Every structure is written in structure tokens, then in C-alpha cells.
Amino acid sequence: MIATTGDYELDDDPARVDRDALWDFMSTKAYWARWRTREQVLRQLDAAWRVVGVYHRDGAMVGFARAISDGVSLAYLADVYVLDEHRGHGLGKALVRAMVEESPGGERLRWLLHTDDAHGLYRQFGFAEPDHTMLERPRQS
Template identity: 65%
Template sequence: MRTPCGDHELDDDPARVDVDTLWAFLSTEPYWGRWRSREQVEAQLAAAWRVVGVYELSSGRMVGFARAFSDGVASAYLADVYIDRSARGHGLGVALVREMIDNGPGAGFRWMLHTDDAHELYSRFGFREPDRTYLERPSKHS
């Protein structure tokens, strides 16, 4: 599904994801993704329940991405959300998260994520500290 967003569009077609652009970002920029190999990123992309990319209308260049994995029934995990530095400041991050969690097939799901620096963004969508029923085993990669 393609959704217009100013000079950009959001698209959930996994075949449209520019793997080279995705890898270039994930392998160098985010604190949360640099430990993975390209093969691991490609495996995660292939196994994703849903992906949404952000693309410039003029060039088709991918400037943002989000990935989710899910049981397809009740819960999903939001991962690898980013907007390229060149495209930030135009509301694309908000549009990307909204497209992934509110406008897709998981709109009624319990969504989970980890972030160290984007609490303000995600709180707009109802994300908050976990309640007493949530337990987690930390990653050995952290």
C-alpha cells in the first residue's frame, strides 16, 4: 500500500526496500544495529512480518525504514526505525511509525520496542514503560 506524505511516500512493499541503503545506514549509524552482519540484516528483512519504507517521490530514493516481527494475531515488535539525516525534520518519522502501527494490519496489537533516545516520538503512539507483567531477558549484544 502506498501512502503519500508531502514530497515522499510510504510503501509496505518488501520488494521495494533498497537493501544497500538499508545496510549502509544500519551498519554505520544507529547504536542499536551496528553489531549485525549484512547477512543477518538480510535474514531479518526476509523474515519480517511487515516493513515500511519512506521514498522520495522525485527520485524514488529510500530515506526511511521500519521493520516489524509479529505473531500476526495479537502482538508485534517494532524495529530498525530510521529516517536518513537528509530527510529529518519534516515529520517523516511520525508518519512512518503511524503507518506501521496504526494504519496496518496490526493496528489493534500490543506493540513493543526498545529505544534509548526516541521516547518522545513513541509516546505519541501510546508507548510507555512496561507494567509489572512484562519481563525481559536482555540481549548479549547490548
């Protein structure tokens, strides 16, 4: 366990991640991931540089985030979510803080992410529109 907040705890132990709960969210609610197969989601989980889960006091996983990184200069924050019924407790902020500010060496990394709906959350942690040095090649169909 890395932190507690009210009735919740954050944990970066990959073995604790509820793979079924993760798949349920990613396959039904995540606008950014519904095209992935279960095998792909689990492969991404297993290959992650770091993961953080949010767990209710009853043991249920109610939030999640993962990062990929070279551990030296670059990290990508992905698959951040908190279940609707558990929002409003600061869990999104706690997740992003745990990933970006509390990852070992995370403060020296250039963090990237894509989001369509949570700009305000990420701006609180220094995320902004990329500068002129950033290019992106979108996923090819």
C-alpha cells in the same frame, strides 16, 4: 504505495526496499544494529511481518521500519529510522503510524520496542514504560 507526504511516499512493498541503503544505515549509523552482519540484516528483512520504506521523489529510500509479529496478539517495532537530511518533514510519525496504526490488525496487537533516543515520538502512539507484567532477558554476549 500506502501514503504520500510532500515529496515522499511510504510503501509497504518488501521488494522495493533498497537493501544496500538499508545495510549502509544499519552498519554505520544505527547505534542499535552495528553489531549485525549484512546477512543478518537481510535475513531479518526477509523474515519481517511487515516493512515500510520512505522514498523521496527521486526514488531514494530515506527511511525504514520493520515489524515482527505473530499477527494475533504481539508485535515488535524495530529498525525505525529516517536519514538526518530528511528529518523535519513528519516522516518518523508517518512511519510509526503506518506500522502501528495502519498494519492489518495492528490496532489489536500489543506493540513493543526498544529505543534510546526517540521516546517522545513513540509516546505519541501510546508507547509507555512497561507495567509490572513485563520482563526482559537482555541479549547475551
